[in-house]
Amino acid sequence: MQVIEQVSAIRAKVQELRCSGKTIGLVPTMGALHEGHLQLLRASAQQNDITICSIFVNPTQFNNPDDYKLYPRTQVQDVALLQAVACDYLFVPDVEEVYQQQTQLKFSFGALETVMEGAHRPGHFSGVATIVSKLFHYVQPHRAYFGQKDIQQVAIIRQLVDALSFDLELVCYPTVREASGLAMSSRNTRLSQEEREQAAHLYKALQLAKEQLLQGQPVVLVKAEVQRYLHEIKQVALEYFEVADAYTMQPVQDAHETQELALCLAANVGPVRLIDNMLMNLNERNTVTLGIAGTGVA
Ligand code: PAF
DSSP: OEEEOOHHHHHHHHHHHHHTTOOEEEEEEOSOOOHHHHHHHHHHHHHSSEEEEEEOOOGGGOSSHHHHHHSOOOHHHHHHHHHHTTOSEEEOOOHHHHTSSOOOOOOOOGGGGSSHHHHHSTTHHHHHHHHHHHHHHHHOOSEEEEEGGGHHHHHHHHHHHHHTTOOSEEEEEOOOBOTTSOBOOGGGGGSOHHHHHHHHHHHHHHHHHHHHHHTTOOHHHHHHHHHHHHHTSTTEEEEEEEEEETTTOOBOSSGGGOSEEEEEEEEEETTEEEEEEEEEETTTTBOOOSSBTTSSOO
């Protein structure tokens, strides 16, 4: 695997690869790689001639300076993991080069930004859209890979790709979980053993919500039940739980308003903010895969 740090070098490499007819898969990450990322990298390696992983802890998407400072940075381990999945190139640019001048550009995604992560992390999605646009320009991938754990981010990037006519395919893969159900996340490395155990209750809360919705419980009662359940878990402070339309990400009051639902939550577990979600379909009584692993929309 070749490590490339400079924007001019990745641009030159990509031009050479494209000229020789190679297809390129991009897996954008902020590092501290885990099995969720590796799943995306393996998929990219299968579906493209060349796989490029980017690692860039993007300052413009952090609305909390401590979160940026404390975000795990584990490049030595990351390189070893990338080599093991036969990634071809690792792109690790410097903040100074990516943001040569402070960007004044602001993205606005309308209703998508007014709910859940958009509402709770002002400016976050504008920062995500800025860096993802830059990466798409630098790397010009044929396919770009994202995880369902950041389901609202996937919806934002889908809107970005459509609005700016990026010529690429978005591919989304399901959340990878630990045996306890805890969604894999780079931030999990900041949890103590006890917090990690407590954090597994986030998934249990989503399962509880799904069961109750399938039994026909009204959304308002399901929300109250999730709050009650998580309130009892030491060190877990729920920020929000929403039952949303899986495509528009807009919260629904009546689960029958839409076919496919995304149950989404954010919570602080000790000092670490975590998000998780679960897709479901009231009619099929099955978990839906929203364009995931090539099975539908993404
Ligand atoms: O999901 C992430 O890790 C980041 O938001 C992304 C897409 C790499 C942009 O910085």
